[in-house]
Amino acid sequence: MLCAAHFMDAVDLSDVNVALPAIQRDLGMGSGALQWIVSAYALGYGGFLLLGGRVADLFGRRRAFLAAVAVFAVVSLFGALAPNGGLLIAARLVKGVAAGFLAPAALSLITTGWPEGPRRGRALGWYATAGACGFVGGLVLGGVLTELSWRLVLVLPAPIAVLALLAGLRLLPADPPAGERARVDVPGALTATGGLVLLVYAITRAPEEGWGSAGTLVLFAAAVLLLALFLRIESGTRRPLVPLPFLARRRTAGTSLTIFAMWGGYTAFAFIATLCLQNVLHWSPLRTAGAFVPLGLVNGGLAPFAGRLAARFGAHRMIAVGMLLLALSYALFFRIGPGASFTGVVLPVMVLNGLGTAAVFPALNLSAVAGVPDRDQGLAGALLNTSMQIGGAVVLAVVTAVVESGQPAGAGPAGGAPAGYASATAVIVAVVLAGLAAATLLRHRPDLNRETA
Template structure:
């Protein structure tokens, strides 16, 4: 269990480290563990976006209808976001390494099946399995990462590299998807996972020790059912609303059902003898406000990619591949932010790093409202997305350190499960919201007329995250 002094040093405003802080030196084994876990997390991040550019080609090759193409993305997002919290807790109870390796095996097999698919139904089944594997591997891998490194500089460095590679994987997925589709086939967007998963499966058992409690409590099935059902309904409702409009009755019904199930989950957890998520954890300021900041950081940055894709393709006339390459600059910014985030945390403290990163992201995003119809504006886009990527990654690493600090090792799977759920719901949430703003603001007119207001809404949400973090993450953790 983390001492109060350690938790306070992570969350207060005091710059610098205590003179008594241990030297931040990784052992050779820790470096190898880090490489293996980061390779898995990077592969999962790439999967979120690698098929976006290839969707039209997949549709022509397998006979998807125009409306059915969205389900290639939605099938993955539903299972990835809906089951993350459940699998994070299962990893706590039955062994994180076991869940991590099982998920990787499922990911490898489902990727092979997806690459060989000859019908839409088989491809969608493979995408559901990929999402379930992601829901298992991501929280289990993060829990293995946080328990392999003690709280402080080592964990911050590991989380910084993890965050950088995950964000870079998301933004570079479009580039890789475009290259593989143009040079080889869309099927290689699936096949590329197989050798990576196989390599990690061969190496990980020799490096990573099993991690599970000595006494295994019962799994909270009512809690698992309500939270999984609530998240599935919420993600489906958000996706359907983004596709068919926010006046669509089935989408609104799904959103309402999701909210009701999540409220029911709260009451189930209050009365459960072995809750899936103890209410005392949900009441921690670090968990509540840290995850809110993380939700908005992920939702705004990934939806900004959507907005800039519209701008580059529909306003400036760039190809899909050229658009993907332009986002390589954003990926470079996130890598830089992830590498320097631990040093910034060491100097400024976690709260100041989180708030400062959000303010940098908000300023860079707001600058994009100046974009015009001439290709000369590309320079502003590249600079602003690079700077915003740095700020976003500072905020994300600050969020991850905040949301996983001050909890015992046996609850790290829970903490990382909640944080991963926040990440995946944020990625799913942002684009439908921004799409609705663009549609409403454009009003059937020019695309640029809708992108500008959506950029301002995006920046305002980042400022909201900065304000709540500054206000409610003061002082030691609750």
């Protein structure tokens, strides 16, 4: 049931991208408005993850999960029926907020329901498999359904949400009484959510408005001020939204930085690979989506076993191996260019990427929640997912700018990727290697903040 919800979330992240040209034609949306169909979801998701995780901890993971799934189903239907672009963007924003409550609740239900060790590793492996299958399945199903109607693409998560809701009502154990802990740190919640929303908003609009524009700089400054105020509030309250010693944990820093780089690299790679396969190799959208299927199959097939191996041999070792495989897969993408074949060039990239993702993602989830008390499991999952979403937004924005500033197609090295794509690929490789360096924080060493955390 939890994997079905994660599958639904991943489908919704990927399927809409294939439908964007059809939505633009049907609703008469400009390019600037069109990108907010994707950005509004990221804005709600990244901005509300931290609050969503804490609400799950304080008021009940079952309540948070079921409420988020119900909202997801309703808003999916509303978005599919939207008569204009404004209402569609609003629906995507609300759906992103629902996902911000759903993701940490689902992850904490797994980590509190299965004890640390191989059983939790196996459960998180299957959870990662569901996400990988959903992301790739969303690309393929999005391509198929767009041929009929883009509205079918937007309604696709609704029946999955209904099934997950009905199953959750039967399968999830009742939440314990809220007790004295069920008091939200309102000032902390407002400043943290406001700061994260402004940060994600600034990142998503910066490529269009300019990184040095007055509007962008004002947004970044406001986000920094709100987040600084949040830290000040947390240091002086008895029941903080996020205990500051938790943020200072070596393991928290390591997992956050590593998943920032890992997901940022993958999001940017999926973007430039999609552009390159269609603009350089002149593949159709459906054929381009099919190129990602081997990645999903390898990831989905190996993730359950990778989770168990991470629990047995150490999450930090699996993460290091996986990040090396990801860096190698992106480096192989330098070979892309006119006339590149699927089997000789694209397939090795996708297979290695699937191997690397299968090794890294379950291990990072294991590492993020290891040693964390049950009362803070939602917070741990929220911090991990927040770093993941912000990493995707930041690296994608940088890579987009690099591609747009590159030379015209064909100006790159002979037989290789055009210059803009080659430079963007170099950025992705560098980001993943930086994430590999951050993973050294996950080695088993005494945590200076263990007692206070």
